[in-house]
Amino acid sequence: MTDQIEHKIQVFNTLTGKKEDFVPLSGKTVKIYACGPTVYDSSHLGHARKEIVWDTVQRYLRFLGYDVIYVRNITDVDDKIINRAKERGIGPDRLAREYTYAFWRDMDALNVASPDFEPRATEFISQMISFVQDLIKKGHAYESGGDVYFDVASFKDYGKLGKQNLEQLLVGAREQVIAQETLSQLKKSPVDFALWKSAGKEELGWPSPWGRGRPGWHLECSTMVKHILGDTIDIHSGGEDLVFPHHENEIAQSEALHEKPLAKYWLHNGFIQVSSEKMAKSLGNFKTIQDLLEQYSADAIRIFVLQTHYRNPIDFSPESLAAVKAGLSRLIRAANLSQVENENGNHSVISPDSEKVEKQFRADFEQAMNNDFNTAIAISLLYQLSDHILALKDKQVQDRNHLSALLKEYAAVLGLKLTDRRKVVDTETSEKLVELLLDMRQKAKANKDFATADTIRKSLTDIGISVMDTPSGANWEAG
RNA sequence: GGCGGCAUAGCCAAGUGGUAAGGCAGAGGUCUGCAAAACCUUUAUCCCCCAGUUCGAAUCUGGGUGCCGCCUCCA
Structure with a gap:
């Protein structure tokens, strides 16, 4: 038993802008941190895409035999949560709990596996405070009027992930900060970002060396990565909008403190668009997961998402989702053909032709997935295998059952259940x-x-x- | 203004140097009392436009057009 796995996976690394060979830091252990939801509202198809994509990646790595440690956080302290809670006249903790449960329900319905660890920001307040103290000690952060800011000028690599140039950023940031006069007095530089924000007595907050306050948005991820996975992890993933500033700032905080890379591979998924505009709560053009599940099965939604490469945008339309739903029935049929076995037959004996089909299928599927998780090809292979299965005659029951099982095995790698519901009536x-x-x-x-x-x-x-x-x-x- | 991405059939979508995967829809057929379903077959001389490199380009280079994202909360 070797601790190396012989698979030539290539992944597109946002940090280098190139496709690279995937080589884990340590043997066959793969540490993944995926930025999770801010729980202030219902999840929509865009959130579903992110979760489905990274769920599929971790499923595939496990399928190959990697020991995956998959961490996905829940952001339960944040301005959006505080504001929404105020509007509803309830406590922020109650609002966060409500939408955490809703998120779990949605993920379960979409067959998104539970992560190995699912830390909430509020569980790591004291670690975050220590993190900030250490940054201050190292000269990368400063206290100002009860807030603590990261000193961007002190971190020479700032902008390396988002390919941002500090001078350009200063031009843009200056105008915004000037608009908010208090901030411009507190910050040494307009691009400095908050690690800790002071909070009034009535507001959500925790005691800290700088007075009562709450953590800045980027801090939780850096802190939780450090405490759960360590200083450097293999994969850090999220939506492409997080590249800058969120992940950039995580890098600044963690790498300034540890003086080693935060993550070896930075992977980002593209957005769902509606009529070529992004689907976003602020644009009001979103479809919630619950809405979609009323009309479409989890399998249909997953195929809809995975039939496009994860880095490309998907333009949502009811028609394209309906097209998936129509096509899915063939996969379901092929996966659930007569399960009657020939009682005298040896189940493991199949024809050379089917053996060849199986061998080719496994090789093609893995080749597709190894190429930066090309799920679009993987799905097309499921269809081709279905055609083989459906073309087999009734007397080749063993072959048919064998290949049906193969289809289900690989469909499951994509999180598809292919459950036969054709005869289920409500x-x-x-x-x-x-x-x-x-x-x-x-x-x-x-x-x-x-x-x-x-x-x-x-x-x-x-x-x-x-x-x-x-x-x-x-x-x-x-x- | 800075950074990045995309443009392939009626629609969705792979393909990054060797002659266009797959899905939906459409067409023809098998089956059938009729119908539907199912199954089989079929559907891009060509990949936004122009120029170039090459024996050869959807794929590389240069220019152009259109669309989108990030730089402020966003998956």
């Missing part, structure tokens, strides 16, 4: 079915065809539905 439809039978019975009675009418009533009784004739028509109840 309550409302069941009611309509009973009404339909009673209608036919009523017509039979009207035609004096009492034999048919009685057969219908007897058959319904046999399956547990009692029919009671009343002067105003037939009534029924189950059980």
Whole structure:
């Protein structure tokens, strides 16, 4: 048993702007930190994309045999949460809890696996305070009027992730800070960002060496990475909007303190757009996950997301999601063909042709995924395998079952369940079915065809539905 | 203004030097009392435009056009 894994995975690293060979820092252990949600509102399709993409990546790495430690945080202290809670007249902790539960429910529905660790910012306040103290000691941060700011000028690599030039940033930032006069007095430089913000007695806050306050947005991720995973991790991921300033600032804080890289690979997913504009709460053009789940299965939503490469934008339209839903039925059928085994047959014996199909499929799938997680190709391979399965004759049951199992195995790597729901009928439809039978019975009675009418009533009784004739028509109840 | 990305069939979408994956929709067929479903076959002489490099480019280079994102909260 070797502790190295022989797979030539290549990933696009935002830090270098290039596709690079993926080589974990330590054997087959892969430490991943994915920036999670700020829990102040319902999650929409854009959030779903981010979670589905990185869930799929960690599933694939585990599939290859890596020991993945996947950490995804919950941001439960933040201006947006505080403001929203104020609007609703409830405490910020209660609001955060409400949307944390909603997020978990959505993720579960989308078959997004739970992370190995899911720290909340409020659980790491004391570690964040220590982090800030250490930065002050090293001369990278300064206290000013109860706030603490990161001294961007003290970190020479600032801008390396977002490819930002400090002078250019200063031009833009100066105007904004001038607009907010108090800030311009507190900060040494307009680009300096808050590590710790002072808070009034009535506001959400914690005691600190600089007085009562709360952490800045970027601090929690740096701190939680440090305490849960260590100074340097393999993969740090998130939406592309986080590249600058969020991840840039995380790098500044962590690398100024530790003097070593925060993450080896920085991976970012593209956005969902609507009519070529980004889907965002601020634009009011979002579809919540709950809305979508009313019409589409988790499998359909995952395929919709994964049929586009994760770094490209996806233009959302109901039509394209409906197209996925239509196509998905073939995968489901191929994965759930007759499961009847030949009782005398040896299940492991399959034809050379099918063996060849299997071997080729496995190789192609892994080659696609190794190329910066090309899920679009991977999905097309699932369709091709389905065609093979559906083309097999009935007498090749063993081959068919074998390849169906193969299809399910690899679909699961993409988080697809391919559960056969074609014969599952909801309550409302069941009611309509009973009404339909009673209608036919009523017509039979009207035609004096009492034999048919009685057969219908007897058959319904046999399956547990009692029919009671009343002067105003037939009534029924189950059980 | 600075940084980055995208442009492939009616629609969605892979493909980054060797002659256009896959899905939806459409067309033809098999099956069928009719219908639907299913299954089979088929659908881009060409990849936004112009010029260049090359034996060869959707793929590389230069220029142009259009669209989008980040630089302020955002996944």
